[in-house]
Amino acid sequence: MRKNIVAGNWKMNANANAASELIKNLKKSDFSETTEVIIAPSYTNLAIANELITGSSIELSSQNMHESDRGAFTGEVSAEMLKSVGVTYVILGHSERRAIYKESSELLKSKVDQALKNDLKPIFCVGEELKDRKDENHFKVVKNQLSESLFHLSSEQMKNIVLAYEPVWAIGTGETASPEQAQEMHAYIRKLLSDQFSSEIANGISILYGGSVKPGNAKDIFANKDVDGGLIGGAALKAEDFTAIINSFE
Numbered sequence: 001m002r003k004n005i006v007a008g009n010w011k012m013n014a015n016a017n018a019a020s021e022l023i024k025n026l027k028k029s030d031f032s033e034t035t036e037v038i039i040a041p042s043y044t045n046l047a048i049a050n051e052l053i054t055g056s057s058i059e060l061s062s063q064n065m066h067e068s069d070r071g072a073f074t075g076e077v078s079a080e081m082l083k084s085v086g087v088t089y090v091i092l093g094h095s096e097r098r099a100i101y102k103e104s105s106e107l108l109k110s111k112v113d114q115a116l117k118n119d120l121k122p123i124f125c126v127g128e129e130l131k132d133r134k135d136e137n138h139f140k141v142v143k144n145q146l147s148e149s150l151f152h153l154s155s156e157q158m159k160n161i162v163l164a165y166e167p168v169w170a171i172g173t174g175e176t177a178s179p180e181q182a183q184e185m186h187a188y189i190r191k192l193l194s195d196q197f198s199s200e201i202a203n204g205i206s207i208l209y210g211g212s213v214k215p216g217n218a219k220d221i222f223a224n225k226d227v228d229g230g231l232i233g234g235a236a237l238k239a240e241d242f243t244a245i246i247n248s249f250e
């Protein structure tokens, strides 16, 4: 049985004080034990977050990671460094990394391999841009993103991947995919996983939806059978809203 997961991607928000405050408020919140809760603060806040989440069920994720073990890569952070401050997940392939930092499928494939080699679980993001959807290319785009960075993995490795479908046109725009559009793409992704790996693998992988998820729309999105939770941006920055989203499963 796959897990329901709600992950908060804080992006480049919250200094050390704000991050501590947010985590303290989250710890006071009453959220469902059956949903796995993950937070992804910026690099500078990971160590403090790790201390603050001790004794809670909250898991820690990084927003990015370098693909090499170590070396002369000024400004970069390795998997081993992340592990040393209690990180268990790493977001890879976010559309902001793909678009702004030109991260290619090939690079993301290396990052996925590096994460798995270091026992970090990738939250691997896929999603089409508005133009792709208008041109009815959205399925093809998502299929390529998955196959180019993940389909070389073994079934055993694939079990450690969490997927996030984030239509780029819905990120931070207030516009959400309809519950039907989300379900349609999630079912398509699960079918691809079944064809490439097995139905057992496909049914065991959590596929999260991301893109303007809020307390007011989370219930309708999470009610779909192939939507196993959310990757939340803006609404993860308020403990009250994030908690309401976590508690939005039927």
Ligand SMILES: O=C[C@H](O)COP(=O)(O)O
Binding pocket: 009, 094, 166, 170, 171, 172, 173, 174, 210, 211, 212, 213, 231, 232, 233, 234, 235
């Ligand atoms: O990683 C999170 C997504 O980019 C969604 O962001 P958003 O909830 O602010 O639209």
